[in-house]
Amino acid sequence: MLIDSFGRVIDYIRISVTKNCNFRCKYCMPNTPDEIAEDLIPLDKMLEFLKIAMDYGVKKIRITGGEPLLRKDLSSFVKGIYDYKNDIEVALTTNGYFLKKYAKELKDSGLKRINVSLDSLKKEKIELISKKDALDFVLEGLQEAKAVNLKIKLNMVPLKGINDDEIVPMLEFANKENFLLRYIEYMENDFASNRIKGLKSFEILENIKKKYNISMIQKEAFGPAKLYKLDNTDNVFGIIAPHNDEFCASCNRIRITAEGIICPCLYFQDAIDVSQAIRNDDKKAMKEALLSAIKNKPEKNKWGEGETSTRAFYHTGG
Numbered sequence: 001m002l003i004d005s006f007g008r009v010i011d012y013i014r015i016s017v018t019k020n021c022n023f024r025c026k027y028c029m030p031n032t033p034d035e036i037a038e039d040l041i042p043l044d045k046m047l048e049f050l051k052i053a054m055d056y057g058v059k060k061i062r063i064t065g066g067e068p069l070l071r072k073d074l075s076s077f078v079k080g081i082y083d084y085k086n087d088i089e090v091a092l093t094t095n096g097y098f099l100k101k102y103a104k105e106l107k108d109s110g111l112k113r114i115n116v117s118l119d120s121l122k123k124e125k126i127e128l129i130s131k132k133d134a135l136d137f138v139l140e141g142l143q144e145a146k147a148v149n150l151k152i153k154l155n156m157v158p159l160k161g162i163n164d165d166e167i168v169p170m171l172e173f174a175n176k177e178n179f180l181l182r183y184i185e186y187m188e189n190d191f192a193s194n195r196i197k198g199l200k201s202f203e204i205l206e207n208i209k210k211k212y213n214i215s216m217i218q219k220e221a222f223g224p225a226k227l228y229k230l231d232n233t234d235n236v237f238g239i240i241a242p243h244n245d246e247f248c249a250s251c252n253r254i255r256i257t258a259e260g261i262i263c264p265c266l267y268f269q270d271a272i273d274v275s276q277a278i279r280n281d282d283k284k285a286m287k288e289a290l291l292s293a294i295k296n297k298p299e300k301n302k303w304g305e306g307e308t309s310t311r312a313f314y315h316t317g318g
């Protein structure tokens with residue numbers, strides 16, 4: 001079992017499989033060039049690192065990016081994880097653009113759940129936020145994923161004056177489709193547009209309370225969200241609020257980038273380069289790097305101190 005210096009059990013790894021993306025979301029990478037050079041580690045080599053982590057008790061792996069569905073061999077990677085440990089929880093976070101094409105083969109590879117980022121139900125708003133006329137593709141992808149029985153969560157980042165008028169419509173859409181909607185507080189970082197401002201969790205809740213009575217029910221079993229229920233219904237939604245202290249107290253995860261850098265905390269600069277060990281299939285060095293990352297995991301992220309992350313989300317995978 002992996003236990004960090006603050007007694008937290010680390011049983012979750014998020015793996016970013018590319019920095020590249022076909023969107024340019026305002027809060028993530030609005031000004032990066034079309035193609036970012038990267039020294040990608042082949043996924044079959046990454047799998048060997050994940051096997052070591054699974055041997056140490058990692059129970060959940062999330063594949064993210066950049067846009068993970070830009071990596072062509074993703075389904076065989078997912079299958080390789082399940083072939084090693086069939087009770088592992090594997091999930092994927094995607095912008096949904098290529099989901100129509102890949103949902104079935106991902107499901108056939110063993111994947112059970114996906115998170116799709118969707119910030120609006122308006123075509124022009126999606127284009128404003130992501131610089132891509134993508135809404136129809138994402139909605140079709142969602143329907144395909146639903147048809148092949150993938151469990152679906154939606155991620156929305158509410159931004160002041162941009163999509164905050166859709167907090168309730170998004171919730172109603174998610175409820176109708178049987179998707180779990182999670183609102184994510186905007187996390188300040190140096191790569192985002194400097195003209196945006198996110199809503200904090202209390203503002204999101206105030207917005208919903210204008211129409212619905214709600215009660216907090218619990219923390220998500222496998223995620224960082226606090227869950228709320230619309231009174232007298234079965235409809236649930238979540239809020240991910242990294243600016244709150246308790247977010248870090250229950251942190252159970254580390255991250256590894258597509259180039260083999262382990263990040264013990266989303267917003268903390270410390271990182272461990274395990275790329276050579278992975279490329280050389282040096283299992284001893286991979287183990288040492290993993291244990292060192294756990295030992296050096298900081299107690300808290302720095303958003304509570306009002307700082308802005310200098311590390312890009314499209315690099316760490318969010």
Ligand code: SAM
Nearest residue numbers: 027028065066067094095117155186187313318
């Ligand atoms: N491209 C995929 C996607 O958008 O779902 C996966 C990678 S993206 C970096 C992972 C998640 O991070 C998405 O749900 C996205 O909305 C979220 N994200 C990115 N930048 C963020 C920021 N500055 N604040 C809050 N969430 C952010």
Ligand code: SF4
Nearest residue numbers: 021023025028066095
């Ligand atoms: Fe791409 Fe996801 Fe970042 Fe948007 S949030 S630019 S879809 S990596």
